Amino acid sequence: MERHPVIVLARGLFSKTSLSLAVWSRRSGWMDVTAKGMLRPRNNRLGDMPDEFDVSEMTLYRRPDSLYPILVEHNLEAPAPALRSDWLKYAAFSSMRDVLSAVWKGYPADEDDAWKIYGILAGLQASAPRVNGLILCVAGIMRILAVTGVAPLLDGCASCGADSSPGGWAVSWLDGGLVCTACLRRNGRQREALIDRGLVEVLIRAAGIPADNLAPLKPPSLDRSIRLLAVLRRWCESALDISPVSLPRLAAALQGAAP
Ligand SMILES: [Zn+2]
CATH class of the missing domain: 1.20.1440 (de novo design (two linked rop proteins))
Known part of the structure; x- marks a missing residue:
């Protein structure tokens, strides 16, 4: 597991039930992160969708066979102003x-x-x-x-x-x-x-x-x-x-x- 202070840059669809998030990490810069199941009406363990330009702390899991790190947990630190x-x-x-x-x-x-x-x-x-x-x-x-x-x-x-x-x-x-x-x-x-x-x-x-x-x-x-x-x-x-x-x-x- 990796912890990254990030700023969310963009949100997009990864699949019918998953989001793809572009974030800027304080540790490694631009990253494309997959938020699996975030759009599922039930059994979404990830909580609220991060919004563009939110400052957040993300816990990520990097599977050896996967191109994109997977979001495990995120804590909103400073929501984007309106x-x-x-x-x-x-x-x-x-x-x-x-x-x-x-x-x-x-x-x-x-x-x-x-x-x-x-x-x-x-x-x-x-x-x-x-x-x-x-x-x-x-x-x-x-x-x-x-x-x-x-x-x-x-x-x-x-x-x-x-x-x-x-x-x-x-x-x-x-x-x-x-x-x-x-x-x-x-x-x-x-x-x-x-x-x-x-x-x-x-x-x-x-x-x-x-x-x-x-x-x-x-x-x-x-x-x-x-x-x-x-x-x-x-x-x-x-x-x-x-x-x-x-x-x-x-x-x-x-x-x-x-x-
Ligand atoms: Zn001159």
Whole structure:
């Protein structure tokens, strides 16, 4: 038997009576766990179904012939805040899951990374009721990118070192982070999307300040928020070779579209 502090990332059907749970374990990162018989109306020994983004402690059994560890027992430690009624926050956590899945699904994280990511998710989950959804999303993705080693450099132009750029900044995977407009012009790349200094500050602060202190951070105006998400999405696409599908959903939720 193994004990794992986990955060539930996703739930799916494994069979008619069993669930498959994707969880992030503090010990070993992404794991797909089978909850046998959890959907049986009777003789379900596992108790209530864990919900997405619950923090829980799971006891698992690993059968030598089985690909997935089997859930033996789970104790809810911190239920997910009412995320389903807040689509912005739900999409924020879903986009963190998309990024985690791109990096670690099928590749066990080393203990250090597993522990760091668990801390990021648990910290943001605990502060979610007080923090704006867009800020949660930016904070989560930037922190996960940092653990992964592919966060954009945000202290000045990554190409020439300039620390101001009156026309705004591009965030370019080619250069590793911010690029000033002078460098863009020099290289004939004037068509890159730009973000202003205020949005760069949002990235820096959301990535750097403790989750407990995120609450006072105000989201940018609607069109600047959309722009920030677009830049973040493009970075994830280049850095991780995936498109976190929840980011466009979050943008739609910001604009008031029904999920
Ligand atoms: Zn430059």
